[in-house]
Amino acid sequence: MSSTIGTKFSSKWGDLxxxxxxxxxxxxxxxxxxxxxxxxxxxxxxxxxxxxxxLRECKVLDGVMFNKDVTHPAMRREIVxxxxxxxxxxxxxxxxxxxxxxxxxxxxxxxxxLEMEETEVMxxxxxxxxxxxxxxxxxxxxxxxxxxYLLKKGNISCFRRIxxxxxxxxxxxxxxxxxxxxEELTEKDVGTDVGLYEVKKIGDDYFxxxxxxxxxxxxxxxxxxxxxxxxxxxxxxxxxxxGVARNVLQNPKLVPGGGALEMELACRLNDKAQTVExxxxxxxxxxxxxxxxIPRTLAQNCGGDVVRMLTxxxxxxAIPGPDNIKWGIDGNxxxxxxxxxxxxxxxVSVKL
Numbered sequence: 001m002s003s004t005i006g007t008k009f010s011s012k013w014g015d016l017x018x019x020x021x022x023x024x025x026x027x028x029x030x031x032x033x034x035x036x037x038x039x040x041x042x043x044x045x046x047x048x049x050x051x052x053x054x055l056r057e058c059k060v061l062d063g064v065m066f067n068k069d070v071t072h073p074a075m076r077r078e079i080v081x082x083x084x085x086x087x088x089x090x091x092x093x094x095x096x097x098x099x100x101x102x103x104x105x106x107x108x109x110x111x112x113x114l115e116m117e118e119t120e121v122m123x124x125x126x127x128x129x130x131x132x133x134x135x136x137x138x139x140x141x142x143x144x145x146x147x148x149y150l151l152k153k154g155n156i157s158c159f160r161r162i163x164x165x166x167x168x169x170x171x172x173x174x175x176x177x178x179x180x181x182x183e184e185l186t187e188k189d190v191g192t193d194v195g196l197y198e199v200k201k202i203g204d205d206y207f208x209x210x211x212x213x214x215x216x217x218x219x220x221x222x223x224x225x226x227x228x229x230x231x232x233x234x235x236x237x238x239x240x241x242x243g244v245a246r247n248v249l250q251n252p253k254l255v256p257g258g259g260a261l262e263m264e265l266a267c268r269l270n271d272k273a274q275t276v277e278x279x280x281x282x283x284x285x286x287x288x289x290x291x292x293x294i295p296r297t298l299a300q301n302c303g304g305d306v307v308r309m310l311t312x313x314x315x316x317x318a319i320p321g322p323d324n325i326k327w328g329i330d331g332n333x334x335x336x337x338x339x340x341x342x343x344x345x346x347x348v349s350v351k352l
Contacts (some may be wrong), residue, residue: 021143296310
């Protein structure tokens with residue numbers, strides 16, 4: 001993986017990006033009873049870019065974070081071992097889907113209508129309070145009445161209008177189930193795997209952290225940097241490194257990099273072409289010529305003498321043997337080198 005970002009912007013910070021990528025991919029790694037491996041980096045490893053600070057402050061959280069603050073200033077901003085409830089429904093009075101008319105004939109009819117709305121909201125809150133949660137997170141809105149009722153009755157911290165992707169990540173780290181109706185809440189739907197919940201202000205925004213989780217299968221990667229341009233570049237480098245880490249975990253086998261494998265295959269195909277008569281040898285030679293594009297491109301990119309480097313590399317691979325197969329192009333020094341000695345490797349999965 002070090003060779004993946006060796007020529008990129010973030011290489012000057014050593015193995016920082018490599019360590020982040022490996023930890024993130026190992027966190028989201030899942031294997032079922034049938035041996036099927038799932039590594040969904042895009043969905044369950046969220047990159048959070050916050051300008052300010054230094055790059056050394058980048059880290060992979062043992063949990064998740066999202067850019068939200070509590071809905072009421074009196075709600076708690078730090079809880080140890082919280083009980084978490086996740087909802088996919090609004091905690092407010094549901095308006096009719098079709099046009100609804102209400103006729104008021106007495107002066108207190110409007111007051112009765114408001115009381116009916118409040119009663120409906122309180123009924124939903126009662127179902128939530130039944131499971132005794134510390135935190136309620138919903139993808140929809142939370143009315144002022146619901147906030148007040150949950151705060152006074154259960155001292156509950158609420159978050160509203162969270163993204164569905166963030167809600168799914170919270171479900172993975174907390175062990176909670178996203179529920180569609182408060183009436184359906186049961187004890188097994190409550191998440192208890194989060195060790196620490198806290199709300200912090202970083203820069204101008206408030207961020208909620210759910211960390212110290214037991215066996216998390218999702219994570220947030222916190223990136224800090226001087227400017228947005230630096231953060232965007234580091235994110236691209238991190239994405240490349242996570243792709244390599246995912247490939248290695250799915251198929252943990254490596255081959256020599258630097259165009260060594262392609263040149264070895266090209267030489268063996270040319271040897272095979274010599275044993276075939278007539279026009280049937282041309283497909284072998286055409287494939288060999290196509291494979292040589294990889295080492296040729298590497299030689300061009302590093303600014304070396306392309307013809308001389310390819311000739312030397314071809315001469316090394318001309319003699320079959322376990323030692324000669326490891327010779328490839330070292331892009332930093334613009335010369336051919338032993339890939340094992342230089343520690344330059346490629347995952348097998350990108351070659352198949």
